[in-house]
Amino acid sequence: MAIFGRRKPQSFTEFKETMRATPDADGVTRVFSRELWDDPKIGNFLREVGLAPDDARNILPTAEDYIALFAAAKQRLHERTEAFNRDMRARYGYCHAVPFLVIDHTIWDGEHGAFLYAQMKLIGFDEWNVLMLAGDVRTKEACDLAGHPGTVPAITEVMTKRVIDWKQRHDVALEAFGVTATGGQGITREQYEAEHDILRREIVDNVGWMKPRIISELLRIQG
Incomplete structure (x- = not known):
């Protein structure tokens, strides 16, 4: 029997199709x-x-909701950057630090970005994903900060592979929950949410693990 003219889902693939945006x-x-x-x-x-x-x-959320969400997060980042520079200027007399995103904008704006912000509820401008790096040579020398390298293809490549892996793991959990929803033996909503929370924490923790290693490598390269 059709539901409002559409056949009800018989498989998880069809079930996911009914969940399209x-x-x-x-x-x-x-x-x-x-x-x-x-x-x-x-x-x-x-x-x-x-x-x-x-x-x-x-x-x-609608596209407008996401635009507002990103704008608010970007404003918070601007305010944190200003506060960081004020504090460093008070210590060293000069500072022009700029933010560096570990998971960079090419990933957020690409095909895997929606997984991070729509499914994991993560925003790239928030502190968990940001390093403050020197925007000029004077700041690097005065404040003992690594210089901002711009986009680093090697880091982007590593993080893209990890995001793809995280997304695949989430899809497995979502599929198991979907099997339950369509009458099979999968996992409960509570189990799915627990898997989701574990994965989200792993993403944040992995980026945190990357930060000192990125700084160390930049300082090594930059001398």
Whole structure:
């Protein structure tokens, strides 16, 4: 039987297709679309795990929401950079530091960026992903900071491979949850959320692990 003219999903591939980012008839884009809640099997499962169509966690942000989110994060980064430079100027008399993103803008703006900000709820401008590096030679010498290298292809390549791996691991967990949602033996919502949280923490921790190593390598190269 079709749901609003569409056949209900019979496989996880079809189930994921129903979760694509397109608005429902009321103009709201949901993780689990409204029509899924009218399916006896899937709708009952979603209610049993404590979800509802209009829960905040079931509503996907719009493009405008993301634009506002990124703008606010970029403003926070600007304010942190200004505060860092004021503090360093008070210590050393001069400082022009600029932010360096460990997972850089080419990744965030590329095909894997949505995984980081939409699924992992991470924003690249936030402190976890930022290093303050010298924007000029005077700052490098006066403040003992590594010089800002611009975009570093080797770092971008390493982080891209890691992001792809993290995304694949998330897809495995999402698929297991989707199998449960379509009536199979997968994992519960609680188990999926636990896997999600572990993965998110691993991403943040891995970037934190990278920071001192990036600084050390820059200082070695720059002398």
